[in-house]
Amino acid sequence: MHGDYEAQRHWMEITTRLPISQWYFHDLEWWGLDYPPLTAYHSWVLGKIGTLINPDWFALFSSRGSQDPNLKIFMRATVIVSEYLIYVPAAVVFARRYGRLTGVSIWTATVGLVAILMQPGTILIDHVHFQYNTVMLGLVMACMSSLLAERYKWSAVFFVGALMFKQMALYYAFSIFAYLLGRCTFPKVNFSRLFGIALVTAITYGVLVLPLVAGTIYDTYRGVGSRSDLDGPPPPLPILAWLTDYIDTGTFYYPVVEMVVQVLHRVFPFSRGLFEDKVANFWCALNVVLKIKNYPTELLQKAALVATLLAIVPPNIIIFFRPRKATMPLAFAATAWGFFLFSWQVHEKSVLLPLMPMTLLLAGKQGLNRDIRSWVGFANILGAWTMFPLLKRVDLRIPYAVLTLLWSYLLGLPPTSWSVYTDEGFGGWSQVGTATLHTLFYAAMAAWHVAEAYVAPPLHKSDLWTVANVGVGFAGFGLCYLWCLWRLLKDSDLLPSYATKTKTQ
């Protein structure tokens, strides 16, 4: 039924019931572990707690596909508890710091905080569907608020944690690197800070990998192989096979190498295609025009690399030269949008990554005013909308409708109210343009919902509605990327005309 639910449950099963060296090798056909080690440790802790309550929930093999209602409560509770331990405190601290930094009243920052915590996309994916994204997003938020507090070493710790929980956090890696580098370079070069950050990063990685490495060595010492089902010499490495030319497979550390390679192989599935499902990014939209499958994989990989770099370089250059606290979330959002739109192997759920820093803007200066509120709202509603096909497959239409409409109602946003565009009087032609553009998109989304529900697509194009969703979604997300970039330019005082205008006022 719920693929992700069973996957998470299964990981609790394998981490608690198998020796550590087998975690990434065990029966990969049945939801094999494909997230970095911190997820595995997290599963282990939850699995241990669950086993205390009922050992059958995570019994090896026999628990597969369990539909025990009590288990479901336990699993749902673990998501909520994980969120309350990591995401919620991080959001509270961030909203406080960001609000204070930009001189926002505590009431406004709190309203922004509530809006952040009630983001429909996050709730839909984590609590309605089933995942632990808030752990990773919370760690990134903690990293960002450490950046605001100028505790750079802590920010490195948190970010490595996020990255070791879900590799998707790489979407933020460039902007964190650029921001930190900028902070170490301007106003004057600070080598000791840079070195300190690098050292802490390396140590954190080491600490997080250590249990896996030590466990593998210990298991080899005990004579427990990574693959209980295989006899004889170890099979060739799945990727980086040339390593065996340099390393003897008989040495004591070979299992560690094998393990690390296996983790990398599981976590970064380069062997898979450019995209799996229909997702509202550039490649999927392009696929409508020319069939991407016909092109060689290497070419596509290079194209994706170049396109992603082109998209992410501008915001990162800006944040490097102008590493300002107030604009940091914008740089994060723009970079994450760049990754989402152009990179390799993107999943619909990855839209949560650019949405998170963008939504954080609500807690900042003028966060609840027209410009930011309308765009953040637009991005979130559109993000939830592009996940609709995914949610529909598991019959989650009602929660989708309720949570998105509730959020937009509470924030006074379309489709429940258009007051956000008119509240502050006439704001120039750019304002009219934004309002028109957004209205067109909202109308398209509404029309799409009607069509999808009542009109059967033509026979030879059975995926017409999905494709339409992808097209509209890509266009909207592209606009969000451009808006973030433009706002970043503007708030970094890099737009000459704007800068002079504000000075004269």
Added chain:
Amino acid sequence: MSEQYPTLAQCALVAAAFKILLFPAYKSTDFEVHRNWLAITNSLPLSQWYYEKTSEWTLDYPPFFAYFEWILSHIARLVDTAMVRIHNLDYDSWQTVYFQRTSVIVTEVMLVYALQLFMETSPLQSRRAAHVVALSIILSPGLLIIDHIHFQYNGFMYGILVWSLVLARCKTTLLSSGLIFAALLCFKHIYLYLAPAYFVFLLSTYCLSAKSIFRPRIFNCIKLGGCITGIFGAAFGPFVFTEQMPQMLSRLFPFSRGLCHAYWAPNVWAMYSFTDRVLIHRLTLKEGALSSVTRGLVGDTAFAVLPEITPRTCFFLTLFFQILPLLKLFSKPTWENFIGAVTLCGYASFLFGWHVHEKAILLVIIPFSLVALRDRRHFGAFKPLAVAGHVSLFPLLFTPAEFPIKTIYTIFWLVLFLMIFERMAPASNKPRFFLLDRFSTLYIAVSIPLIVYTSLLHQIVFGKRYEFLPLMFTSSYAAIGVFGSWVGYMVVYFTA
């Protein structure tokens, strides 16, 4: 005066969103009961409504409710025709669930309207308090548990009741207040328990002159009597005409049922049964026969040690404790006294009634809420009731998925509203009863280990054995709270 945020409508909307998310939650047999009524009213002529018995859940509400189901069934047929077939027992397609659950949410608008009216008619100095009270009722965990998960139309019914209570505030709308209550009786006859208070109140304010009780206002009497006859005629007339009255009455008042309902409602009889069980335990221990200790509780009203209770005893006890507050109401018919008398009538019938269902606690909580913020003395009596009444509803939902919802929501509601009430209740000009305050604090504190025991510890210690223990503790605990708050409120009512 500026409007207060969040407004009632905003809260109701957000609450509705939450309720929609609960659509797939557990639903009790009441869901099938109401589906069956849709089927009966839709597919049979009126002359057979009260005779039909394909399903065991026969129509046992008064005619207006049957008409209400008849109207709903016309929409229901469009949503899913299979829903309104009589032989389609236990039918619960997703259309049926969505339709029925939606109808509960939509008809709850009645309650929102009534509460809005309540706020608007409150005197200026207590309007903030009225606002908070209205919010507490619309967000009530009782309604959430009973209506939106367990399944019933109490939001609609209590909406009518509150509407009628609010109209009683103003001299010019007294007549409509009485008539709306008469109509409510034709919806659900459980409100008969409150009728004595209405009777006395209307008698002394509407039918008798303010100067002397020996001077009836004849024209008013005729108006009231005529209109009430009209309403009852509209309700029961068609059934008198089709000669169903005796059959209907036997459905409405099934005296063959036992003293206590399946789970013990937290009333005097629960404490009585509990005492009886303890005594059995003591006696049988001496004789060495333990087997009878675990006798089932369901429908079991045979007492081993204490004397049997007859319906007649219940009736006279209820009547006696209803008459006490009514005497005061008759001599001083103010609106506050009226609400107090309605509340105390609800208390008396809940505590001493025959075959009381725990859902009936709303009969006390909702009228009481309207005056709970008058002063700290009222609030002091309300506190244990709010805790006991809601905790006693917990056994209604026993599935694992609903456990966190009911517990967390109720605790959150109790903490939030009791805290706000605490802050808003004005000081009383009469001295308070400190013993009562101590009692209510201690009482609330005990609820925490109780919830922990009934929901977690019992399972760990005993597993599936002695399943009646948590139920018995819950209802005995709640019975003490309800009884204590009744005594407290009696004191407040008579000394105010």
